Amino acid sequence: MxxxxxxxxxxxxxxxxxxxxxxxxxxxxxxxxxxxxxxxxxxxxxxxxxxxxxxxxxxxxxxxxxxxxxxxxxxxxxxxxxASFRPFEQIRAILPELKEHFLISMVSGADRTIVNHIVDDFFPGIFDAVISGEDVIKGKPEPEPFLKASRMLEVNPRECIVVENATKGVEAAKRAGMYCVAVPTYVSPDKLEGADRIFEDHGKLAQYLLSLK
CATH class of the missing domain: 1.10.150.240 (Putative phosphatase; domain 2)
Structure with missing residues (x-):
């Protein structure tokens, strides 16, 4: 579970x-x-x-x-x-509800100052753990970022679901022993075939995440 x-x-x-x-x-x-x-x-x-x-x-x-x-x-x-940021509202809108049922983490390869800027502006109070590219020695596709998140959350990797959209991220999640769902935001779906499930858009991804409660 x-x-x-x-x-x-x-x-x-x-x-x-x-x-x-x-x-x-x-x-x-x-x-x-x-x-x-x-x-x-x-x-x-x-x-x-x-x-x-x-x-x-x-x-x-x-x-x-x-x-x-x-x-x-x-x-x-x-x-x-x-940069002019646009959150994916289908996902941002459900995060408070998901937080009532799950521990929530963000794992990004971006630099710490950029990650902190985005968290502060768009997702204050949401994440129980935040990992940036500067917080690990080996980034994705190595499993270190996701394993570090599971340690910070104090949960077994098998109890984590990773939400990704990148080939390197999917590979890292699976190498960490985690279930991985994906959406092809910037690459073709075939490049995410390592994921356990692939959703065609953020709306269908949001529906799936809400069904996990």
Whole structure:
């Protein structure tokens, strides 16, 4: 029986990935580097630093030749300043009701300042545990972020249901031994085939989550 629901942030709670892509490319474009949009979507769920490092290596660019830390700090500030967030209301609306029956956590690969900003603005008082990309050593697709959430919630991984929309996130959830449901927000459904259940949109996902009570 499920005791905890663990939500990804980008693409599940907030429609924000297009803003991430634009901001990353604006910052790295200033130093002459374009990061492929679809690759960023395919790697969604991973820590931002891991996404950037992976793409640079694919372009045969040595990450050590750039001030990655400085560029990512600039990206964080630029993102917070310019991004226009839109919560997925079908999910946000049911969170208070779900909180009456389950422990609720957020596990994101995004940077801590961005995660805190979104939680404070849109989901105050909802989450019993929040994990950002900077709170783990190995981000998704490694299981560490989800396992850390289960420890913070003091529940067995088998008692957790993960709600994801990214290939790396689904892989991480299953490697953590958790049940995983998914919705294809930014990728095609076939890329989420590792999930236990896939819902075509956030409305049907919300109906399912409410049925778990």
């Amino acid at each position: 499920a005791r905890a629901l663990i939500f990804d942030m980008d693409g599940i709670l907030i429609d924000s990935m297009p803003h991430h892509v634009k901001t990353i490319n604006r910052v790295f474009g200033a130093v002459g580097i374009h990061l492929d949009e679809q690759t960023i979507y395919d790697m969604e769920g991973s820590r931002t630093v891991d996404i950037v490092t992976h793409i640079l290596k694919r372009k045969n660019i040595d990450p050590g030749s750039l001030d990655i830390e400085g560029l990512l700090a600039q990206y964080q500030e630029e993102f917070k300043r310019t």
